[in-house]
Amino acid sequence: MRAGDTLAQIAARFGVSLPELMRLNQLTNPNLIAVGQRLLIPAETNTQVLPTGVTLAPQNVAQGETLTLAVAAPDATDMQGALDKQDLHFRRVGDTWYALAGISRCANYVGNFPVALTWRDAQGNAQPMQFDVHVNAGAFGVQDLTLTAQMSALLDPAIMNAENALVGETVGAFTAEQKWQGKFRLPLDVKNPRISTTFGERRSYNGGAPGLCGHEGTDYAVAGGTPVYAPAGGVVVLAEPLKVRGNVVFIDHGRGVFSAFYHLDKIIAKQGQRVQAGDLVAQVGTTGFSTGYHLHWSMWVNGVYVNPSQWMEQEIP
Ligand SMILES: [Zn+2]
Structure with missing residues (x-):
């Protein structure tokens, strides 16, 4: 162990799960590791063998x-x-x-x-x-952000926790009907928009250690007022202003798959509205915890954040 190493970072570096690493080293608390302590790392950990069919x-x-x-x-x-x-x-x-x-x-x-x-x-x-x-480990970069006092105030756990609970409840509501068909489309009519923060990029605030979990979506740097379109069919399940995420639109695509757009200016879609791919739902803004005009797009499967790019590149059955 070197100073600043966490057990989770070491696990990720060697491609082993944290529970596996703790079991092998008979550790009960991942936070009680000493600098200079030696750890056993499993040599070959990939035991993925699939049954027939x-x-x-x-x-x-x-x-x-x-x-x-x-x-x-x-x-x-x-x-x-x-x-x-x-x-x-x-x-x-x-x-x-x-x-x-x-x-x-x-x-x-x-x-x-x-x-x-x-x-x-x-x-x-x-x-x-x-x-x-x-x-397998994802290849995620690290981005350093400098926060103003006003933005730091939004990282207040009381505000974050209440909002995270609402988001968790929204994307945890399972509906069986698949409301999308084929690949998802880019939610913007902009050719090759610049991506300012990629999915999973880990953020460090004011030079602190990067968090365990990286960016919860993809950020597209586009002008304020740019139209935002539904990337696939679904039902609008949340369309309102939030403190951290700003003005939001959440779409339930069915089968546990959700999209959400944050920091919007104008919300156009109504809660409960059925949308098809390409329907206008909002306009890009910089509301909530945001340093400039951009569109943030999050996606979930069974309540777990996933990379939206995969849904535009592949048809997922
Ligand atoms: Zn973002």
């Missing part, structure tokens, strides 16, 4: 990505399960059962994580299935 996309998933689990089970009448602590919601297409999982971007979410599934056969018998998914 199970496929993952991407096959080698990384932090911040959306993982699609596909299970070929023509005899199953029902399928349930979880990836680590995340409940999976399966839907059947032909003989294959599909579930989406959000893979955390936080530095401690690297290594092997268990998937435990139970499906029912035609006779109603429960059939268990277990395997590991190996999460």
Whole structure:
């Protein structure tokens, strides 16, 4: 251990999960590590071996990505399960059962994580299935921000916690119907807009240590008043001013997938409104915790922040 190292950073550097590293070194508290202390690092940690009929996309998933689990089970009448602590919601297409999982971007979410599934056969018998998914480290940069006193005041835990609870509740409401079709579109009609902060970029405030979890979305630096369009079909589930995130629009795309736009100027979409890809929902602003005009786009799968770019590049089943 060197001064300033945290166990979570070491785990991420060597591609092991924090629980694995703690187990191997018989540690009970990740915060009680001494400088100069020697740690055992597992040599080969990727034990991802998939049972017959199970496929993952991407096959080698990384932090911040959306993982699609596909299970070929023509005899199953029902399928349930979880990836680590995340409940999976399966839907059947032909003989294959599909579930989406959000893979955390936080530095401690690297290594092997268990998937435990139970499906029912035609006779109603429960059939268990277990395997590991190996999460590879994401390549996230570090950005240093200098905060004004007014912005620092917004980082007040009381304000943050209340707002985070509302956001958590909003994106935790699962609706089964898939409301999107095909790839998502860029929510702006601007050619190659400049990205000012990428998804997962870790921020240090006024020279402090960077946080464990990086940027919760993608920031596009575009002019104030630029129209913001729905990236895919869905239902507007929150459209109101918040203290930290500023004026927001949240869209439920179904199956646990959500988009949100922050720091908006004018909110155009109404709560409860059904939208299609390309519908005008707002205008770019700089409201809330913001240093200038930009569009912040967050996405979640099962309440976990995921990288929106993947949804524009790939059609996710
Ligand atoms: Zn942002």
